[in-house]
Amino acid sequence: MKSILNLLIAIPTLLLSTSCDGQIKNAKIVTVKIDGNCEMCEKTIESAANQKKAASVDWNKDTKQATITYDDSKTTPDEILKRVALAGYDNEKFLAPDDAYAGLPGCCKYERNRKKSELKGSVTGKSEDTTTESTSVNQSTVTNQFKTIFDSYFELKNALVKTDAKMAGLKATHLTSQLNKVDMSKLENSQHEAWMKVYKDLIARSELIATAKNIEDQRTQFMVVSKNMHELAKVAKLDTAVYYQHCPMYNDGKGANWLSMENAVKNPYYGSQMLNCGKTIETIK
Amino acid sequence: MNYFKHMIFGIAAILCNYSFAQKKVRYDLYVRDTVVNFAGKEKKAYSVNGQIPMPELHFTEGDTAEIYIHNELQTETSIHWHGLILPNEQDGVPYLTTAPIKAGTTHIYKFPLVQNGTYWYHSHTKLQEQVGMYGAFIIHKKKKQELPEYTMVLSDWTNMKPFEVHRRLHNANDWSAIKKAKIQKGAAQSYADAIADKSLGIKLMNEWKRMLAMDVSDVYYDKFLTNGKTEDEASQFKAGDKIRLRIINGSSSTYFWLKYAGGKINVVASDGMDVEPVEVDRLIIAVAEIYDVVVTIPSDSTAFEFLATSEDRIRNTSLWLGSGVKQLASPLEPLKYFEGMKMMNGMINMDGNLDDMGMNMSLQQMDMNVVMYPEITGRKNDRNTKEHDHSQMENQYNSNALSDIVTLNYSMLRSPTKTKLPDAPTKILNFTFTGNMNRYVWSINNKTVSETDKIMIKKGENVRIILYNNSMMRHPMHLHGHFFRIVNKHGDYSPLKNVLDIMPMETDTIEFAATESGDWFFHCHILYHMMSGMGRIFSYENSPPNPQLPDPKKALRKLYRDDREFHFMFENDFASNGNDGEMMYMNTRWKFQTEWRLGYMNEHGYEAEAHFGRYFGKMQWLFPYVGFDWRYRKMHSDEIEKNIFGQYNTKDLRSALCFGVQYTLPFMVVADGRIDSDGKFRLQLMREDIPLSKRLRMSLMYNSDLEYMGGLKYILSKTFALSAHYDSDMGFGGGFTFTY
Known part of the structure; x- marks a missing residue:
């Protein structure tokens, strides 16, 4: 009987004694390139890569070099780099999924040089959010200033369609910064006129979306942002068609509008609750 | 290697x-x-x-x-x-x-x-x-096929012997859930997980309705394989190539979600039969199901991931198409188990039947599981929006209406040729799928293969089967030697298949022309469901004798043996105050069970009970039994125990026959009432294995002899647990429990 009691005490002690060791054993070190921009990138990359007792990564934002220290009996550089890519960062071995990249904060949107452009005509029906994002980032020489604003706006709209408040906040921050970058002196007359009418309200509401606590407040502001964007759309001379769409139910049945790159309705005011509610009321070319 | x-x-x-x-x-x-x-x-x-x-x-x-x-x-x-x-x-x-x-x-x-x-x-x-x-x-x-092709055979691998997997499933052993929870927090769905998720009420309601957990799949697999590898590579393909992938789900019990990092997936055939090409973002492939899809490699110097994720989202396996830097597909986020549990609570009646609330679910179009999919219904922390505010009931579970991700379902499959059956008399059959998760009994119309006769059909007639899934798991039903039409909105162009995945609460209609002869198996292709007897045999009238089976009666008995198999379970708690154990030997309906409590001293007593009984009803809540009860305990001379019915009991030395009945009450409490050959009554309430946390289980017992017991068990491995309990006869004890 005594011996059983002793055993009972011994087992937990044994269990405890093995679990207080943070060192990486059998350490191997490799250096690899991981794309990224800033300190926030560094944080995300390292926390995605690090693994207790198995992997520790130090990434330098200037050289883009990561030093990976890992226990080769427990993990491989490939496993670590896969986690980094899943967190949104392209590297020598893996490319991030498009939605992981899209989810990065604006300041972290590094240029995706590793991603090869798609062959024309080979891919059918890619959805708007992924392709437009990667191309807009890659083209550093944008002649039409409004184009970048519309790209940010559509990303914000897509986040609202997905009822993703966090993402919408990030996208709104991005939109705000794009709006602030507009150089009025380089706008055409008609654009300048429209811009002067809406820009203050637009920036203010975009900021409100960025700081809003919940998706309902974001959507309320988005209604007015969309109205302002519609004014800009008329003069923006975008190279693709833009659809002005209408949901009759939102705003206590008074209805609300938004802009979309595609004719199919994806409602940003209700998201999945009534994704396909609404109709296109105007096509701007 | x-x-x-x-x-x-x-x-x-x-x-x-x-x-x-x-x-x-x-x-x-x-x-x-x-x-x-x-x-x-x-x-x-x-x-x-x-x-x-x-x-x-x-x-x-x-x-x-x-x-x-x-x-x-x-x-x-x-x-x-x-x-x-x-x-x-x-x-x-x-x-x-x-x-x-x-x-x-x-x-x-x-x-x-x-x-x-x-x-x-x-x-x-x-x-x-x-x-x-x-x-x-x-x-x-x-x-000759114009497209290059590649075959992808998916499978699941466990380090546990399949016999062990099967035996443990029948004992409601939850080691699988613990293993899953090691990879994905919350997968054990314990009380602690429920509290962390602010869903304790949902968990309690679930137990009230006599369910143990949301089982999306009930086996833990160590690896999922593509052509025998965790990751397979087909680097011979270049940018612009269109590839026909022949995808076969050869797993024993795993459904896989399929996604492609290089764009859309074009479905061109299922179960060997061509369908009108249909473009989707993803599809689920049932156990034993086959899809041929066409995918495109969009760009140079890149390998694109074709990702297969198990339905429980614990692990993946992938195929890399092309060569170069690897473009990942975004992984599926963990399931929101408690959302699923909440949905299930709403759908299950107190009598254990499922209620689709008039939604007429069919053909995978309404997937109730979408409530658990973050990519369709949002992440858990986005729940602050008012749910179901404006949503129409019929779209609540329609994945394709809820999001911009297009998921394949059976109503989207259309045959390129007419599949209408010839004009002939039609035999109509109704199959309701029934099951008991806890005892792992799976059946059709509450009968296993061995409990029914063959279903006789005539060559030349048409057979239509109306299937309703009243069980809590999906079943991939497979018919041997025939293609059936899955009757859908395409009418005369309904697709031909030989595997039909049917989700809980769905009603589907399949039909086939009886053109063969002999005996053909129709069964659930989840290996462990099939071995438990979920199937039927179609037998053509006046078939010629089968030369391979000279004694068909004897052969059939061999076949029936599969689902009549008895499963053995043993558990003993080696504690400081005595041994406490249980042994069971059971099959679909019958159970032999013996329990013992052996003290180390005469004062603590020794007792053993044996029961033999049969489970009744499709939920198997009722279990009448006969048994034998033997106990010995040295009492102090003036000590006499009295039960709440006013009957006295010396307990010194007693052996008695007993007759009793067990009934599973809400909260999985087993009520056990019995009378023994001395005329003594005993009523006992017991609940075992309350999942407090991932590894901590609690048991409680109280009976009309005023005996009570409370115990805690911390599960260390699939066979060992640390345990502590308090027993009114033997007092406090601690030790370890061995489970086989």
């Missing part, structure tokens, strides 16, 4: 001998014992020609297949040609259509190939399929 010991022998053994005059294609398959290391441990498995999966067999429509199976195992085996239209005795279900292939013998299959498409073949003996006996069977069209 010490994969296969017999690899060299195996490769040498593939003898592919084309004989042009008769268009006969011969394969020799050598089935051997092997040792593999798929997941960190060396384990026994079966290989064919030295490989797992079995070799990919290629034929052309019109060929005659001649396949020699050389059984070099110590045990018998069989091979079933899944999806093929062939003479009954070539179908390969041992004891039903074909002679079993005894150890050390060679069996020759020979049949003409009257169709084309992607099919597969696997052992139909016991649980052999789980340990390697599955492979692709491809019949090319006579006209």
Whole structure:
């Protein structure tokens, strides 16, 4: 009987004694390139890569070099780099999924040089959010200033369609910064006129979306942002068609509008609750 | 990589001998014992020609297949040609259509190939399929295919022996859930997980309705495999290539979600039959199901991930298409189990029947599981929006209406040719799928294969089956030797398939023309469901005798033995105050159970009880039994115990027969009322294995002899647990519990 009691005490002690060791054993070190921009990138990359007792990564934002220290009996550089890519960062071995990249904060949107452009005509029906994002980032020489604003706006709209408040906040921050970058002196007359009418309200509401606590407040502001964007759309001379769409139910049945790159309705005011509610009321070319 | 010991022998053994005059294609398959290391441990498995999966067999429509199976195992085996239209005795279900292939013998299959498409073949003996006996069977069209192709055979691997997996499922052993929770927090769905999720009320309601957890899949697998590898690479493809992927789910019990990092997936065939091409973002492939899809490699110097994720989202396996830097597909986020539980609570009645609330669910269009999918219904922390505010009921579970991700379902499949059955009398059958998760009983109309007669059908008639799934899991139902139409909105162009995945609460209609002869199996293709008896046998009237089965009655008894099998369970708590244990031996309906409490001193007493009884009802909540009860305890001379009915009990030395009945109450509390041959009544309430946290379980018991017990158990491994309990007879005790 005594011996059983002793055993009972011994087992937990044994269990405890093995679990207080943070060192990486059998350490191997490799250096690899991981794309990224800033300190926030560094944080995300390292926390995605690090693994207790198995992997520790130090990434330098200037050289883009990561030093990976890992226990080769427990993990491989490939496993670590896969986690980094899943967190949104392209590297020598893996490319991030498009939605992981899209989810990065604006300041972290590094240029995706590793991603090869798609062959024309080979891919059918890619959805708007992924392709437009990667191309807009890659083209550093944008002649039409409004184009970048519309790209940010559509990303914000897509986040609202997905009822993703966090993402919408990030996208709104991005939109705000794009709006602030507009150089009025380089706008055409008609654009300048429209811009002067809406820009203050637009920036203010975009900021409100960025700081809003919940998706309902974001959507309320988005209604007015969309109205302002519609004014800009008329003069923006975008190279693709833009659809002005209408949901009759939102705003206590008074209805609300938004802009979309595609004719199919994806409602940003209700998201999945009534994704396909609404109709296109105007096509701007 | 010490994969296969017999690899060299195996490769040498593939003898592919084309004989042009008769268009006969011969394969020799050598089935051997092997040792593999798929997941960190060396384990026994079966290989064919030295490989797992079995070799990919290629034929052309019109060929005659001649396949020699050389059984070099110590045990018998069989091979079933899944999806093929062939003479009954070539179908390969041992004891039903074909002679079993005894150890050390060679069996020759020979049949003409009257169709084309992607099919597969696997052992139909016991649980052999789980340990390697599955492979692709491809019949090319006579006209050459214009697209390059690649075959993807998916499977699941566990380091546990399949026999053990099966036995533990029947004992409601939750080690699988603990293993899953090690990878994905919350998967054990314990009280602690519920509290962390602010969903304790949901968890309690779930237990009130006598459910243990949301089981999306009930086996923990150590690895998922593509062509026998965690990751397979097809680097021969270049940018711009369109590739026909032949995807076969050869797993024993795993459904997979399929996604492609390079864009949309074009579905062009299912279960071997062409369908009108349909473009989707993702699809789920049921156990034993087959899809042919066309995907495109969009850009240069990149390998694109074709990702297969198990339905429980615990692990993945992938195929890389193209070469270069690897473009990942975004992984599926963990399931919101408690959202699923909440949905289930709403759908299940107190009597255990499911209620679809008038939604007429069918053909995978309404997937109640979407409530658990973050990519469709949002992440948990986005729940602050008012849910279901404006949503119409009929769209609440419609994945394609809820999001911009297009998911394939059966209503989207359309045959390119008319599939209308010939004008003939129609036999209509109604099958309701029934099951008990906790005892792992799976049946049709609450009867297993061995509990029913064969269903007689006539050649020339049409058979229509209306299926309703009243169980809590999805079932991939497979019909041997025929294609059935899945009746959908395309009417005369309804698709032809031989596997139908039916989700809980769905009602689907399938129909086929009875054109063959002999006996054909219709069963759930989840291996452990099939072995538990979830199936039926269709038998053609006036079939000629089957030369392979000289004694059909005896053969049938052998077949029935599968679902009549008894499962053994043993548990003993070696505690400081005594031994406390239980042993069970049970099958679908019957259970023999014995329990003991053995003190170390006479004052603590010794007692043992044995019960033998039968479960009744499709929920199996009622269990009447007869038993024998023996106890000895040295009492102090003036001590007499009195129960709440005013009956006295000395307990000194007693042996009595007893008759009783157990009934499972809400919260999984088992009420046990009995009377013994001395006329004593006892009423007892007991609840075991309350999941407090991932590994901590609590048991409580109280009875009318004023005895009570409370215990805690901390599960260390699949066989050992630390335990502590307090017992009114034996006092406080601690020790460890051994479970087999």
